[in-house]
Amino acid sequence: EAGVAQSPRYKIIEKRQSVAFWCNPISGHATLYWYQQILGQGPKLLIQFQNNGVVDDSQLPKDRFSAERLKGVDSTLKIQPAKLEDSAVYLCASSSGTSGEETQYFGPGTRLLVL
Amino acid sequence: AQKVTQAQTEISVVEKEDVTLDCVYETRDTTYYLFWYKQPPSGELVFLIRRNSFDEQNEISGRYSWNFQKSTSSFNFTITASQVVDSAVYFCALSNYNQGGKLIFGQGTELSVKP
Numbered sequence: 001e002a003g004v005a006q007s008p009r010y011k012i013i014e015k016r017q018s019v020a021f022w023c024n025p026i027s028g029h030a031t032l033y034w035y036q037q038i039l040g041q042g043p044k045l046l047i048q049f050q051n052n053g054v055v056d057d058s059q060l061p062k063d064r065f066s067a068e069r070l071k072g073v074d075s076t077l078k079i080q081p082a083k084l085e086d087s088a089v090y091l092c093a094s095s096s097g098t099s100g101e102e103t104q105y106f107g108p109g110t111r112l113l114v115l
Numbered sequence: 116a117q118k119v120t121q122a123q124t125e126i127s128v129v130e131k132e133d134v135t136l137d138c139v140y141e142t143r144d145t146t147y148y149l150f151w152y153k154q155p156p157s158g159e160l161v162f163l164i165r166r167n168s169f170d171e172q173n174e175i176s177g178r179y180s181w182n183f184q185k186s187t188s189s190f191n192f193t194i195t196a197s198q199v200v201d202s203a204v205y206f207c208a209l210s211n212y213n214q215g216g217k218l219i220f221g222q223g224t225e226l227s228v229k230p
Contacts, residue, residue, distance in 0.1 A: 031216060042119075042206050042220030043160070055215045089158060100148055100210035101167065104218060106160035 001026065004107035006092050012113045018080035021110045024073070025094030031055075032069055033104060034077050035091040043091055049075060050098055082114045117142045119209050121221035128197050129229050136192045136224045138207030144168075146212035149183065149190045154204040154223070166190065197228045 005024040013019050025032050030051050035043035046065065048055040052072040060067070064083070069075040079086055089109040095102040118141040128134045140149065151163040164174060166183050174181045178195045194201055204225045208218040 033217075035218075040222075042208075042222050043218070044220070045217050048215055048217060056217060091160065093160075095216060098213075098216045100146075100212045100214060100216045101165075102216060103150070103162050103165055104216070105162060106152075108157065108159045111158070 004092055004094055004105055006090075006107035006110055008110055009108060010111045010113075012115065013082055014115050015084055016081040018078065019082055019112060020079075021077045021090050021092075021112075023075045023077070023092030023107060025075075025092070026105055029094035029096055029105075030072070031095045031098050031102070032075050033093040033095075034067060034075070035093065037089040037091055037109070039088070046077070046090075048098075055098060079112075082112075084114050087112055087114045117144075117209055117211060117219050119207050119219055119221035121205075121207055121224050123224045124222070125225045125227070127227045127229065130199060131196050132228075133193060133195050134197050134226065134228075136194075136205050136207075136226065138190045138192065138221060140188050140190065140207070140209045142209060142211060144211040144214075148210045148212070150208040150210070150218065151181065151190075151192050152206045152208065154206060156203070160206070163192075194226075197226075199228050199230055202226060202228045 032049045034046045037043040047057040049069040067077045091109045092107045093104040095104045120139045152160045204223045207221045
């Protein structure tokens with residue numbers, strides 16, 4: 001069974017530029033999560049989708065971050081314009097439900113460096 | 116408030132030593148789930164174990180074992196006879212029942228196993 005796919009793996013941009021990340025979850029997983037992991041810290045949830053609807057985006061900086069999951073499968077996370085403090089690893093995860101019991105499986109992440 | 120604390124930032128051991136990684140959690144919910152993930156240098160978070168709040172039985176999987184104690188709100192992880200391949204950052208995480216499945220991570224413990 002294929003795992004969670006993410007691209008690109010690495011991205012370097014200058015501040016004020018825009019960037020987009022892509023994620024394809026495990027087949028059949030209805031729930032998709034985007035986490036931000038700053039160096040030396042644990043991942044923090046940015047946004048969660050159940051199928052193509054948003055479940056939780058309370059920690060998403062909506063003035064610069066946006067995300068969509070139009071067909072309820074793959075998802076795109078965008079940052080526009082990027083700031084220096086957005087340098088982090090962006091992890092995508094998927095699970096089969098939202099009760100909290102289901103295990104989340106993570107992709108390899110996208111390492112973003114903002115100069 | 117929900118919180119996970121991993122007080123040990125870095126641990127260094129010599130191969131074949133046993134090592135315990137500590138995890139303390141806070142939650143007001145009675146139904147919750149605890150997880151451990153491993154993050155090797157490649158960056159991907161690898162699922163190790165999930166426990167629910169009603170199951171305090173300790174678990175052993177090969178060289179790995181987990182000790183869950185509700186009385187002290189702890190979920191500690193022991194690696195017996197450590198190996199160089201165990202070198203990684205280990206994260207403890209918490210999710211609460213029917214709150215969307217969001218994972219709350221600790222800060223992580225970086226384990227270095229030297230030959």
